[in-house]
Amino acid sequence: MHVLRPRSLHAALEDLASDARLRPMAGCTDFMVPGAATGADSDGILDLSLLSELRGIRWNDDWLEIGALTTFAEIAASNFVQEHFSALVEAARQVGGWQIQTRATLGGNIANASPAGDSLPVLLALDAELELSAAGGVRRIPYERFHVGYRETALGAGELITRIRLPRPAPNVHQSFRKVGTREAQAISKLSVALCARVDDGIVRDYRLAAGSLGPTPIRLREVERAVVGRTANSETADRAAEIATHQIHPIDDVRSSASYRRWAFARIVRRMTLDAYASSLQG
Amino acid sequence: MSIEFLLNGERIEVEAPPMSRLLDVLRRELGLTGTKEGCGEGECGACTVLLEDVPVLSCLLPLVQCEGRRVDTIEGLARSEAGPLIERLVSLGGVQCGACTPGIVVATCALLRQTENPTRAQVAQALAGNLCRCTGYEGIHRAIQALAEP
Numbered sequence: 339m340h341v342l343r344p345r346s347l348h349a350a351l352e353d354l355a356s357d358a359r360l361r362p363m364a365g366c367t368d369f370m371v372p373g374a375a376t377g378a379d380s381d382g383i384l385d386l387s388l389l390s391e392l393r394g395i396r397w398n399d400d401w402l403e404i405g406a407l408t409t410f411a412e413i414a415a416s417n418f419v420q421e422h423f424s425a426l427v428e429a430a431r432q433v434g435g436w437q438i439q440t441r442a443t444l445g446g447n448i449a450n451a452s453p454a455g456d457s458l459p460v461l462l463a464l465d466a467e468l469e470l471s472a473a474g475g476v477r478r479i480p481y482e483r484f485h486v487g488y489r490e491t492a493l494g495a496g497e498l499i500t501r502i503r504l505p506r507p508a509p510n511v512h513q514s515f516r517k518v519g520t521r522e523a524q525a526i527s528k529l530s531v532a533l534c535a536r537v538d539d540g541i542v543r544d545y546r547l548a549a550g551s552l553g554p555t556p557i558r559l560r561e562v563e564r565a566v567v568g569r570t571a572n573s574e575t576a577d578r579a580a581e582i583a584t585h586q587i588h589p590i591d592d593v594r595s596s597a598s599y600r601r602w603a604f605a606r607i608v609r610r611m612t613l614d615a616y617a618s619s620l621q622g
Numbered sequence: 623m624s625i626e627f628l629l630n631g632e633r634i635e636v637e638a639p640p641m642s643r644l645l646d647v648l649r650r651e652l653g654l655t656g657t658k659e660g661c662g663e664g665e666c667g668a669c670t671v672l673l674e675d676v677p678v679l680s681c682l683l684p685l686v687q688c689e690g691r692r693v694d695t696i697e698g699l700a701r702s703e704a705g706p707l708i709e710r711l712v713s714l715g716g717v718q719c720g721a722c723t724p725g726i727v728v729a730t731c732a733l734l735r736q737t738e739n740p741t742r743a744q745v746a747q748a749l750a751g752n753l754c755r756c757t758g759y760e761g762i763h764r765a766i767q768a769l770a771e772p
């Protein structure tokens with residue numbers, strides 16, 4: 339077993355181009371877990387942890403760019419992110435315990451592609467874009483197109499996730515994230531929900547809803563969005579959102595929860611979040 | 623492969639496969655058995671060490687990622703800043719079987735480096751990844767709160 343430790347992204351991409359079987363490793367919180375499909379049984383490993391150019395958070399025009407190696411602890415501690423992307427901070431604070439958050443990276447959470455990944459529904463609701471890099475060049479794709487099936491992604495051979503880009507949210511967008519687990523800390527979610535909504539003069543103007551652990555991939559609930567935008571923000575609209583939302587998901591029974599509980603809890607959370615977005619527009 | 627890093631303030635060199643868990647290197651190669659293995663999969667926090675002042679799980683940390691970096695274990699901390707905390711854990715019911723104690727001490731030291739007098743909620747958040755199946759956590763909270771008393 340050999341481990342390559344490139345010091346620049348350029349060198350890392352060259353390494354991957356010459357041997358596409360190299361497995362990238364970042365914070366190792368999935369990679370080193372015994373029995374995890376990702377891990378240490380691979381022939382060769384590409385350690386990304388020295389690529390400081392992929393670490394950190396900055397504004398670039400109207401986009402927030404988060405390097406793929408940025409940890410959840412760094413995200414939660416960023417004033418920028420706290421101010422503009424509160425839902426992402428909520429999710430970051432709920433990934434595992436402190437010792438996981440100091441090591442787990444945003445890029446690793448995305449690449450690992452578990453339907454229970456906590457950042458994933460938030461990135462969907464925030465209209466994230468991914469920067470994917472290979473020795474041959476860089477491409478950007480809407481994050482919504484990244485997860486193509488259960489643990490299957492659009493990442494090509496020789497590609498790394500290099501940056502996560504988030505458009506600057508319009509003022510007075512209300513963001514929320516809710517994760518339901520067996521206990522408050524360090525529990526894999528039974529379901530998770532993220533909402534970004536804007537209500538102006540009592541009308542829902544913008545509504546982006548996404549969920550995790552309710553199907554083979556995290557999902558953006560476009561049907562609900564279409565049904566709700568333009569309507570009066572009231573409890574009838576919230577009921578309607580919850581009703582349509584439950585028809586868009588495909589929950590399963592597994593060790594963490596049952597499909598019927600997930601459906602029930604999801605409807606209640608969507609309803610509550612929608613009403614909260616309305617309430618916050620009245621305060622704003 | 624030979625890997626060099628700073629362990630409890632001393633420069634050391636270890637000859638071991640790069641993907642060895644730091645936990646095994648500490649316990650088997652270096653005889654530092656204060657760091658405990660509970661679950662071996664990131665869930666329990668018993669194996670917590672500091673990597674550049676930050677608490678991490680040594681069961682999920684490959685040796686190669688320690689190269690050139692600063693690692694502190696319970697042995698080093700017990701000789702320095704953790705003394706008063708350990709005394710209070712023992713006298714105020716924060717230790718029963720002791721399996722979780724080294725991890726709890728290391729994580730608490732990391733918290734105290736950031737926040738001098740943490741609230742109960744801050745302690746609970748910092749220790750969310752440290753499982754204790756004996757004490758019910760009350761004695762642990764009591765001991766940490768008692769640090770603020772003279």
Ligand SMILES: Cc1cc2nc3c(=O)[nH]c(=O)nc-3n(C[C@H](O)[C@H](O)[C@H](O)COP(=O)(O)OP(=O)(O)OC[C@H]3O[C@@H](n4cnc5c(N)ncnc54)[C@H](O)[C@@H]3O)c2cc1C
Nearest residue numbers: 364365366367368369434443445446447449455456499664
């Ligand atoms: C005890 C415990 C609790 C956890 N709790 C949660 C939780 O509450 N919520 C949650 O969402 N997750 C949780 N996780 C899972 C894990 O912490 C996250 O998925 C984490 O974000 C993975 O990031 P990492 O840097 O550790 O990735 P690694 O483990 O290093 O890598 C994970 C995978 O991603 C690939 N990869 C990493 N970076 C890149 C990149 N830049 N480009 C391409 N591929 C890449 C690797 O090849 C590997 O397949 C938990 C894990 C443990 C052990």
Ligand code: FES
Nearest residue numbers: 660661662667681
């Ligand atoms: S032994 Fe490392 S977390 Fe349990």
Ligand code: FES
Nearest residue numbers: 718719754755756
């Ligand atoms: S004292 Fe026994 S696990 Fe904490």
